Amino acid sequence: MNMHHIRLGTGKPLLLIHGIGGSWRSWNPVLDGLSRKREVIALDLPGHGQTPKLPGENSFYTLADALESWLRDHNLVGVDCVGSSMGARLVLELARRGVLGAVVSLDPGGFWEGWQVPFFYYSVAGSVRLVRLLQPLMPAITGSAVGRTLLLAQFSARPWRVPADVALTEMRSFARTTNFDEVLKHLAYGQRQAGAPRGSIKPPLVIGWGRQDRVLPPSQAPRALAAFPDASLYWFDKCGHFPHWDQPQETVDLILAVTSQSTAPATAPEAAAPAS
Template sequence: MTDIPLASSRLGAGAPLVVIRQLDREGWTPVIDLLSNERDVVAVDLPGFGDSPSLRDGTTPTVPALAAEVAKWFSAAGLTRPSAVGNSLGAAVVLELARSGAVGSAVALSPIGLWTGPEAAYALGSLRFARRMAEALGDGSARVTGSPLGRTLAFWQLVARPWRMTPEAADGSLRNLARSPGFEATRRAARTYRLAGFTPHVPVTVAWGTRDLLTPRHQARRAARLLPGAHQVRLRGCGHSPMSDDPGRIARLLLSATTG
């Protein structure tokens, strides 16, 4: 039984496909809508993000600890080795689930943990700055997200064409960033996380946007070395959160790369 009640939603019918979310909830929405035409899409917020509470008893929210909690949640939700997908932190969690055999297939979009120390400091420091900005804006976030220029300034590291985001999606993302209670503890724990090499025993796809400015695409070459059995995909023209740049392409990738 899971230790905490993870927030989740379910849409569609067919083979289960779990979408693991953290700061990217709004970016996943159009992809989930497309996937639900063919799959039973189960979206779950990681502990400490979105509507899910943080881990209990002072447990440090490392990537393996988050993956272990999600694996417990699978059982509570009646899911047996489902296919799973995640982006960034969620992608690293998906890879840990693939390592343990908790999923039947996995897709990792721009996973963290393939960085050097300076690269981790840059990415996590950028997110900390974004968090402080979102907190400072508070209820006035619409003043920024209501204009193409404001959306570009807020999301240039995450989305290749942030000015194309809808004001609603951009505003929801900033509000989620500001209110997620586990953000800072998870950010600190992620500094030392490194994906150790392993040969996946389930189908694994790793995809990287060619315009990723947070975890640059040269990290994909490390993924090829550390995950020699994984299928590697380049997402041309996409940023760190490719769901926001090309939801149709991401939906097609997930349908073709996961068991169903």
């Protein structure tokens, strides 16, 4: 299928894949910084933004299949790629399939266990129901630092600092995503994320994690590394679930460093322990 996407800048292509409920606009805080060095391609996944949902089942793995087909149709196999949240899990899955170049995966889902599964599902499901109910008031809420603090505390370590336009765009996108509930249920309770044996993925592959992530706790990061032992781990300090919201310049610097080198940057603390 065709997926709506935008292209900015010039240079070697760099593909950006947003998370559940987002759109290409989710990357607005880092688009300018990335497009100064690369041709940035940011897409809307099926059911998100301006891309219609898939016919039949809309699950993580049907989205991954559709995305792989889209890459092949657009001669983008081997493209450098960055993903956020569900998009971060998607880029790990596509790296496992061998269809991507350098990869940066920011706070990927799929590595929860036990109580973390219902916590993820019900906390996100509750949040999106609230967002839908509050749509008429959303411009006023996101226009206030206090409103953003209350609304975005789950997603950001410093929600009052998230730009009002970024917050409003994301909350509008969450409410308008046509397959949100179906995809969320499959993410939480569907097929587990398969890993990749050591040596099967050519570096660079970097998994970034916010130390204050309240959606996917940092304790899940070692499981991601165990599943993808070819990856390096990069910790974002003073950062929640979306590094491109809380630490946009650091996110740009990491992405450009990883995707312009044959190995992960020396600053990526692979052995660092998660925050307690």
